[in-house]
Amino acid sequence: MSVLPQEELIKKWEREQDALKQQLVEGDTEEWQQTSGFAGLERVGGVDLSFIKGDEVNACAQLVVLSYPQLELLYEDSQMVTLTTPYIAGFLAFRETPFLLEALQRLKTKQPSLMPQVVFVDGNGLFHYREFGVACHLGVLSGLPCVGVAKNLLQMQGVLRSEEHLSQIRALKKGGDSFPLTVACGRVLGKALRSSDKSIKPIYVSVGHRISLDTAVQLTHACCRYRVPEPIRQADMRSREYLRKHYQCLDTQK
Template identity: 65%
Template sequence: MAAASEGESQELLLRQWERRQVELKQQMIDHDTEDWQNNEVFEGLERIGGMDLSYIKGDEVNACASLVVLSYPDLKVVYEECQMVCLNAPYIPGFLAFRETPFLEEAVRRLQDKDPSLLPQVIFADGNGILHHREFGVACHLGVLTDLPCIGVAKNLLHVDGLEEKDLLKEKVKDLQKGGNAFSLTGSSGKVLGMALKSCEKSTKPIYVSVGHRISLDTALRLTHSCCKYRVPEPIRQADIRSREYIREKVHIP
């Protein structure tokens, strides 16, 4: 009976999440909304956020949520916060945001209360936006909840809507010769879900950029490339570095 009750509870939770996801998706904006997005050098953009959630190795519950804010265009860290969190919500494919985003949103709210002058004008999320099973990944979820422009950047391609590592895709990746080269990721439905980007000259693998909220795909792609010293955009890279270092210090991992 206990197992059945647990299954019923998860089914109820899934239905609640489905309804909530639909509600949030209706609020998602997939075009540019800010003046700085409408010029080549992003004039007026001064602060970029990066968010990451790093797990303790072998532990799927305890993790470190990290928010960094970088100056733009010089990409220097002007704010950082790392906090250990406990992820009690279950992992259900397609609904990862419900497990992770509450802690990321809280970090943004704390910064807003602490020093609004450092609030980022756009956030890079380590994950997908509309490049997602239900076209509403963590970058969309976080963007709508914080009402900030948000870009999803993933290191691995999520196989949705016919996007697979087939020969054609591999050939397209080979054609990405220079940093900034990109190609669109068009699903079987005909919808462009994101872009594969060779983010810097030395990178041998593309990253996958998709719209989260209040930004167009073209702007998201250009801004992502401008933030890449290495394969991963600097805001996400710094959030990842600092969250992992925080875990080593707090949990005493060698």
């Protein structure tokens, strides 16, 4: 199979992103999203990939499904995968999403009653260079509501880790407090959220698919026992543990 030069590959991916973006739904589409306390929401998913340190090709793709609001484990899937697609900034989804989709498909085949009603993705959604991060990609292709949650600020389009940004972080006094991430054109693409009273470092929440930003932020906060929402935290922990157990690997990386 021929490999496209990077410039051609980027153009191809840009066309695919643009086509998928036309299917993106930013608003709430589910009844549970519009009820007090998210009544009717019973299953929340989390996905992540963990790599062996020093190895950018072999990874553990992880899916977990937790009960809501208890946040207890209902299902987990750990699968070693080989990533053959190159990493290019802004196009991470083309490298990782196929394996996350496969995990969701395995669940749908084996235990369809445990399919998550919303999926938390370790990465950005609309808060992305091209307003279509991995959470959007996974959401559109799976058809599931998705929320992007990043642990670090993606600096872009006038949103920078400036003194003003740090001042806004300091103004977050308690868990649930947030402020908008407004890019240069004036569009709000996400929010910085103080996820718990104990954690002063925010997380960055953005819409993936079929959910509004306000609902995504509220649900993320509701799923946080610690700084990172429990579905992502469990996916991260379990993928790392899988690598340690099966590959005698003590060092893992994101």
